[in-house]
Amino acid sequence: MSAPAAPPAPAAAPGVSKGYWQLTWIQFRKRKDAYAGLFLLLLLFSMALTAPLLANNLPWYASGPEGVSFPLVRDFFFPLDHLDRFYNLLFVTLVLLGGAAGLGTAVRAKPPLGAAWLLAGLFAAVLVDQLAEMLIFLAYMVRLSPGAFPGLLGWITGLVQGGQGPEPAGIWAVRLAELGAIGFALRKIFQLYRQAQALGTRTLWVFAGVTLFLLLFFVSRTVGGRNVMPDRYRELKASGQGTVLMPLIPYGAKEPDSARTDHPPTAGHPLGCDNNGFDVLTRIIHGSRISLAVGFLAVGLALCIGILVGSMSGYFGGWFDLLSGRLIEVFVCFPSFFLILTIIAVAPRRSIFWVMFAIGLTGWTGIARLIRGEVLKVRQLDYIQAAKAIGMKNSRIIVRHILPNALAPVLVAATFGVAGAILSETGLGFLGLGVEPPTPSWGELLNQARQDPVRLWWLMLYPGLMIFMSVTLMNLVGEGLRDAMDPRLRK
Amino acid sequence: MAEGEKALLEVRDLRTHFDTDAGTARAVDGISFAIAPGECVALVGESGCGKSVSSMSVMRLLPSPPARVASGQILFEGRDLLGLSNAEMCAVRGKDIAMIFQEPQSALNPVFTIGDQVAEAYQIHHAGSRPREAWEKAVAALRSVGIPDPESRAKDYPHQLSGGMKQRVCIAMALICSPKLIIADEPTTALDVTIQAQILDLLRTLRKEHNLSLLLITHDLGVVAEMADRVCVMYAGKIVETAPTRELFAKPLHPYTQGLMRARPEPGSSRHGRKRLAVIPGLVPAATQFKDDCRFRTRCPLADEKCGSEPALQAYDGEHCAACWHTSAAGVQAWDARDAKGGPA
Numbered sequence: 001m002s003a004p005a006a007p008p009a010p011a012a013a014p015g016v017s018k019g020y021w022q023l024t025w026i027q028f029r030k031r032k033d034a035y036a037g038l039f040l041l042l043l044l045f046s047m048a049l050t051a052p053l054l055a056n057n058l059p060w061y062a063s064g065p066e067g068v069s070f071p072l073v074r075d076f077f078f079p080l081d082h083l084d085r086f087y088n089l090l091f092v093t094l095v096l097l098g099g100a101a102g103l104g105t106a107v108r109a110k111p112p113l114g115a116a117w118l119l120a121g122l123f124a125a126v127l128v129d130q131l132a133e134m135l136i137f138l139a140y141m142v143r144l145s146p147g148a149f150p151g152l153l154g155w156i157t158g159l160v161q162g163g164q165g166p167e168p169a170g171i172w173a174v175r176l177a178e179l180g181a182i183g184f185a186l187r188k189i190f191q192l193y194r195q196a197q198a199l200g201t202r203t204l205w206v207f208a209g210v211t212l213f214l215l216l217f218f219v220s221r222t223v224g225g226r227n228v229m230p231d232r233y234r235e236l237k238a239s240g241q242g243t244v245l246m247p248l249i250p251y252g253a254k255e256p257d258s259a260r261t262d263h264p265p266t267a268g269h270p271l272g273c274d275n276n277g278f279d280v281l282t283r284i285i286h287g288s289r290i291s292l293a294v295g296f297l298a299v300g301l302a303l304c305i306g307i308l309v310g311s312m313s314g315y316f317g318g319w320f321d322l323l324s325g326r327l328i329e330v331f332v333c334f335p336s337f338f339l340i341l342t343i344i345a346v347a348p349r350r351s352i353f354w355v356m357f358a359i360g361l362t363g364w365t366g367i368a369r370l371i372r373g374e375v376l377k378v379r380q381l382d383y384i385q386a387a388k389a390i391g392m393k394n395s396r397i398i399v400r401h402i403l404p405n406a407l408a409p410v411l412v413a414a415t416f417g418v419a420g421a422i423l424s425e426t427g428l429g430f431l432g433l434g435v436e437p438p439t440p441s442w443g444e445l446l447n448q449a450r451q452d453p454v455r456l457w458w459l460m461l462y463p464g465l466m467i468f469m470s471v472t473l474m475n476l477v478g479e480g481l482r483d484a485m486d487p488r489l490r491k
Numbered sequence: 492m493a494e495g496e497k498a499l500l501e502v503r504d505l506r507t508h509f510d511t512d513a514g515t516a517r518a519v520d521g522i523s524f525a526i527a528p529g530e531c532v533a534l535v536g537e538s539g540c541g542k543s544v545s546s547m548s549v550m551r552l553l554p555s556p557p558a559r560v561a562s563g564q565i566l567f568e569g570r571d572l573l574g575l576s577n578a579e580m581c582a583v584r585g586k587d588i589a590m591i592f593q594e595p596q597s598a599l600n601p602v603f604t605i606g607d608q609v610a611e612a613y614q615i616h617h618a619g620s621r622p623r624e625a626w627e628k629a630v631a632a633l634r635s636v637g638i639p640d641p642e643s644r645a646k647d648y649p650h651q652l653s654g655g656m657k658q659r660v661c662i663a664m665a666l667i668c669s670p671k672l673i674i675a676d677e678p679t680t681a682l683d684v685t686i687q688a689q690i691l692d693l694l695r696t697l698r699k700e701h702n703l704s705l706l707l708i709t710h711d712l713g714v715v716a717e718m719a720d721r722v723c724v725m726y727a728g729k730i731v732e733t734a735p736t737r738e739l740f741a742k743p744l745h746p747y748t749q750g751l752m753r754a755r756p757e758p759g760s761s762r763h764g765r766k767r768l769a770v771i772p773g774l775v776p777a778a779t780q781f782k783d784d785c786r787f788r789t790r791c792p793l794a795d796e797k798c799g800s801e802p803a804l805q806a807y808d809g810e811h812c813a814a815c816w817h818t819s820a821a822g823v824q825a826w827d828a829r830d831a832k833g834g835p836a
């Protein structure tokens with residue numbers, strides 16, 4: 001699928017300005033190991049994004065007495081699991097953004113292309129629909145702990161999600177907003193069209209990709225089939241009354257096969273089966289979603305807190321600096337793994353989001369310190385004074401002038417942080433404190449191997465390899481980034 | 492400034508002190524001056540005499556603590572800037588008073604294009620203006636400061652420009668909201684001589700075009716002679732002499748001013764071989780060590796017991812004021828006598 005491949009970065013023509021990030025990128029590519037690491041990491045990430053398309057117990061396509069259906073596509077757009085939903089939405093959003101960028105050039109083509117018009121219109125509709133879906137999803141997330149957000153927020157989320165009863169008025173509000181947004185998008189596209197410019201060569205590919213995607217989307221909405229019971233399709237296949245097209249690895253991540261518990265690798269299950277009869281390869285593919293999500297989201301949370309606290313204490317100094325400095329010391333004094341265990345122990349329910357929260361909450365201190373130091377350094381540079389002298393407000397100075405210049409080392413630290421968070425999560429999974437049981441995760445597989453690591457070697461080896469690989473790759477990329485951002489190592 | 496003319500900026504008895512571990516540094520200690528609309532006033536003095544602190548006090552850009560304005564008024568168009576809230580002061584900076592710094596290399600943010608930075612200066616004071624408009628204004632401003640091909644240069648990053656060009660960009664940033672007063676803190680010190688001349692030229696033309704007032708801070712008397720209408724000579728946090736430029740150069744009254752004039756390399760003087768550059772002996776006392784005497788006393792050839800108390804700024808010849816107990820023609824003779832004896836110790 002069209003997950004983000006290594007971006008093509010043509011060397012800038014002489015005389016064309018090279019920005020800081022461009023220079024960093026050129027420098028980064030010079031380190032072959034880091035570059036290869038980034039490529040493999042992107043591959044791993046695409047695997048996580050497309051996991052349900054690679055390994056699933058639902059067929060891509062099924063036709064039989066009940067008619068034609070596309071259960072896998074349907075399930076991809078409307079999964080039940082929160083994390084799956086997040087990843088699928090992310091995937092769809094990435095594809096949409098890529099398509100939008102491509103369509104932008106296509107629509108500005110000269111002579112005008114009718115097809116571009118049609119596609120762009122449909123595309124805008126889907127984009128808006130997707131955004132609405134994302135909003136509803138976010139609202140749903142907020143409601144994970146009912147009663148935690150009473151008042152206005154609860155009312156709004158209730159409105160958007162709808163209650164048990166008939167369709168609430170909120171849905172109509174969303175639909176109205178969608179209509180407005182579609183109109184707006186169309187107007188934008190119209191403006192682009194008016195400034196018709198040269199047609200790009202990659203346009204055809206974009207057309208093909210977008211068309212395919214739109215097709216899948218509308219198929220899922222119309223003839224996707226409401227029935228996502230895997231047994232039905234298996235029966236259908238067995239009875240020979242219809243055609244069933246299964247994905248590459250035809251096992252579900254949460255559908256055990258009790259006949260094959262603790263089964264070593266065979267042709268049908270190349271990496272074997274685990275204690276519960278789950279296919280290990282499927283579990284590993286789907287488990288990458290957990291590991292990467294924990295890695296990136298936990299570090300994202302740590303970054304948010306760390307950047308906020310660090311930049312404020314560095315920029316304003318005074319009592320805030322004093323207070324946050326003490327807070328950081330308190331956090332650092334705690335052994336972080338036990339703090340994570342404590343948070344998870346007191347969490348109202350077991351959920352992967354609590355794990356992310358706990359890891360993120362313990363990881364921000366280093367980032368805050370780093371940012372604070374950088375801000376202290378950047379703060380006294382002349383251009384900050386110059387920015388003040390033209391009347392810029394503090395908040396804007398921090399966001400526009402200080403953070404971009406202070407962020408480089410933090411980014412490097414964050415990369416290493418992701419590796420650390422992945423390890424933490426597998427550690428928790430190994431202790432049986434990670435995700436809820438049917439959810440696949442690498443740490444949970446290791447946990448199963450604990451009973452008898454020699455006999456159950458495949459439960460230890462393969463997830464262990466994956467953990468080793470992803471952590472190594474993150475560290476490689478982090479190292480490359482660190483070297484690329486250091487101006488003293490340039491040229 | 493002629494009598495009765497309304498001042499654009501009037502600083503009255505400004506004292507800016509720093510609370511440091513070594514005691515209170517009285518970096519600026521009771522200075523008063525005024526700038527009329529369209530006038531150029533130069534603030535000259537040795538390094539460390541408080542020129543930058545004075546200008547930063549006017550802009551209220553000093554971090555406090557440690558800086559503290561102990562007394563005084565800074566009246567801009569009759570309004571005391573010291574009484575304004577932070578938000579009000581932000582509205583003054585850039586819009587009414589803009590600033591040009593010494594180091595163009597570091598006064599621009601390396602991660603944004605120069606067009607972005609100039610446009611941003613515009614947007615700050617024109618909330619709600621569209622990005623396109625701000626960009627066009629920026630390009631126009633870059634053109635007006637003599638950047639060739641501003642449309643494409645606007646997309647350059649600071650490191651792609653020479654020092655002189657960067658200073659032009661800084662000037663464009665200062666000018667874009669058409670301020671009434673520009674404070675230039677040693678705008679040419681970091682540039683080489685030919686570029687210096689170009690930048691000064693540019694400042695002069697722009698000043699005429701927009702009827703700008705300019706507070707020029709420098710320690711280069713050549714620049715002063717070329718640019719300024721009036722000069723304030725600072726020493727150790729005080730203004731020791733102030734006069735219209737022509738008059739100051741014709742007859743410097745304060746021994747310190749006289750010393751500065753002598754410390755200036757004069758064309759032709761070295762050709763005769765014998766005359767060495769006259770140096771003012773000693774150093775400016777540290778700002779924490781100031782006492783209530785004449786602060787130039789330790790280095791003054793004329794110093795005597797009278798100098799134990801502080802002389803006030805006195806008008807001698809119309810607008811020509813000096814703060815010295817010995818102000819007379821005798822000062823010049825004393826310096827000559829010292830030189831003849833074999834130069835400074």
Ligand SMILES: Nc1ncnc2c1ncn2[C@@H]1O[C@H](COP(=O)(O)OP(=O)(O)OP(=O)(O)O)[C@@H](O)[C@H]1O
Nearest residue numbers: 509511516518537538539540541542543544557778
């Ligand atoms: N943040 C500060 N803390 C303590 N003292 C300070 C501070 N800033 C300036 N000073 C003192 O104020 C005095 C005047 O400094 P200022 O920067 O105004 O000198 P200047 O005349 O601009 O010199 P230059 O020509 O080198 O720029 C100095 O003696 C310095 O010690």
Ligand SMILES: [Mg+2]
Nearest residue numbers: 542543544676
């Ligand atoms: Mg200075």
